[in-house]
Amino acid sequence: MTDVQMLYKLVDIPGKGQGLVATKKLQPGTIIVTEKPLIVVDTVTAARDVLPMFQSLPGDKKIAVLALYDPGEKLNKKPNFLTEDEQKRKVLRIFEANSIDLCSHSEFNINKSGLYQTISKFNHSCSPNVVWTWVKGDSNKSIKQVRVCREIQAEEEIVASYCLGNDQFPTRQDRRTAFRNWFFTCTCQVCGLTGEELKKNDDARLEIKKLHDLIVVQASSGGVAQALESAKKKLKIMKTIKKEMILEIPAALLECCELAAHLHIPPDKTAEMKKKAEEMSTQFGDVHLYNYNKKCKKIARI
Numbered sequence: 683m684t685d686v687q688m689l690y691k692l693v694d695i696p697g698k699g700q701g702l703v704a705t706k707k708l709q710p711g712t713i714i715v716t717e718k719p720l721i722v723v724d725t726v727t728a729a730r731d732v733l734p735m736f737q738s739l740p741g742d743k744k745i746a747v748l749a750l751y752d753p754g755e756k757l758n759k760k761p762n763f764l765t766e767d768e769q770k771r772k773v774l775r776i777f778e779a780n781s782i783d784l785c786s787h788s789e790f791n792i793n794k795s796g797l798y799q800t801i802s803k804f805n806h807s808c809s810p811n812v813v814w815t816w817v818k819g820d821s822n823k824s825i826k827q828v829r830v831c832r833e834i835q836a837e838e839e840i841v842a843s844y845c846l847g848n849d850q851f852p853t854r855q856d857r858r859t860a861f862r863n864w865f866f867t868c869t870c871q872v873c874g875l876t877g878e879e880l881k882k883n884d885d886a887r888l889e890i891k892k893l894h895d896l897i898v899v900q901a902s903s904g905g906v907a908q909a910l911e912s913a914k915k916k917l918k919i920m921k922t923i924k925k926e927m928i929l930e931i932p933a934a935l936l937e938c939c940e941l942a943a944h945l946h947i948p949p950d951k952t953a954e955m956k957k958k959a960e961e962m963s964t965q966f967g968d969v970h971l972y973n974y975n976k977k978c979k980k981i982a983r984i
Contacts, residue, residue, distance in 0.1 A: 689714050690840055692803065697869055699751065701805040701839050708834040711965035714812060716827045719796030720747055721777065722784070728795055732777045733770055746799045750776045753865030779865050785816055785823040787972070792823050801826055806864070807841035808857060808872040809925045814842060815967030829967045831928055841870070843929065851891040851930075853884040872926055883923065890919050890927075901941065910941040928962075932970060935959040936977045943984040 688705055689712070695701035708714070720743055723731040736747060752775050755762065761774035777795075780802040785792040801814055813831045816823040834840060844864055845857060852860065854873055861868050875883055893916040900909035917934045920927040927934075936959050939952040949956075956978070963974035 695805065695839060698805050700803060701841075702800075702803055703837055703839050704834045706836045708830045710830050710832055710962075712830040714828045714830065714840065715800050716817070716825065717798050717800050719784075719798050719824055719826070721781075721797040722794055722824055725783065725793050725795045728777065728781070729764060729774065732774060733765075736773050743799075747773065747776060747797065750780050750797070750799075750802050752776050753779050757865040782814070782826075790823060794824070796824055796826070798826060801828060804828065804840055804842045806844045806861075806866070806868060807839075807870040808843060808845070808868060809870060810841055810843040810929065811838070812840055812842050813929055813966050813970075815969040818968040818972070827967055829965065831966055832925060851887045851894065851927075853887050854880065886919055886923055890916055893919070897937070897941075901944075906941055906944045910938065910945065913938045913941055929966065929970075932959040932962045932966070932974060933977070936974065936981070940977065940981050940984070943981050 689708060690702040691705055692700055693703050695703075720739065721732060721735045723735060736744065739747065748769075752772055754775070755771070758775045758778065760778075761771040764774065765771055777797055781795040781797045782801070784794045784796050804812065804814075811830060811832050811834045812828050814826050814828045817825045817827055828842070845852065845860055850856070854875070857868060857873065872883065893912045897909045897912045897916070900906070900912060913934070917931070917938060920931060920934055924931070935955045939956050939959075942952045943949075960974055963970040
């Protein structure tokens with residue numbers, strides 16, 4: 683067994699079925715798993731292509747696919763319209779519930795989805811402690827790496843956020859609507875908040891979203907100084923719920939740097955922000971480092 687395999691173990695998680703927990707304390711940047719997909723198909727034609735791909739797999743890989751989470755016919759009836767074979771329906775349900783996009787960057791023109799044996803076992807949390815990323819040297823962007831994004835204690839569940847487009851800063855109700863795509867109801871610590879704590883969390887997210895939208899309006903209408911103040915305020919509120927917002931903080935830091943550059947503020951004044959964004963992006967993996975470098979090049983042209 684390799685050192686990487688020793689970092690986690692598969693266990694029963696109350697209310698979730700199975701999940702992965704850390705076997706020891708893990709620091710940000712730690713690579714937990716690097717994995718090739720069992721199945722890759724064009725996202726648009728997935729319903730047509732998944733079954734032939736499944737049939738081409740060797741026996742042990744078919745067993746691995748069938749062992750992944752199946753939401754069942756009650757939650758997903760769509761495969762019933764495509765085939766009468768129960769195993770084929772099961773495969774289609776499993777793929778829809780567990781597959782992830784290979785790459786969301788339009789400039790790479792990779793509109794494919796993949797199903798992963800281990801990565802599919804990471805349960806969701808709105809307060810993730812890991813993030814998956816493609817690997818820079820893989821031109822197909824099919825190899826996925828899972829990295830620790832904040833410290834994980836031994837025996838703590840390893841969880842990822844399925845809401846990778848979290849720049850909309852969704853409230854609990856918004857998240858619950860989105861999670862219908864994965865056929866489950868989130869019961870994480872954040873979604874389990876009640877009363878005043880829930881209101882405080884949702885209010886923070888609504889204020890972050892309001893400032894996020896306001897920054898664009900202010901900057902595009904010539905109010906760059908006001909936009910910078912709004913960006914700093916947005917970042918400050920994000921830090922009050924840092925565990926939930928951790929994957930969005932590098933972009934928020936660079937947003938402040940970009941607006942400061944438009945105001946001709948000396949780079950040394952925002953150097954600490956830029957350094958922190960780079961540090962976090964490096965820990966989070968090649969996707970985030972790509973985004974960091976792309977934004978820095980844009981700032982350099984101002």
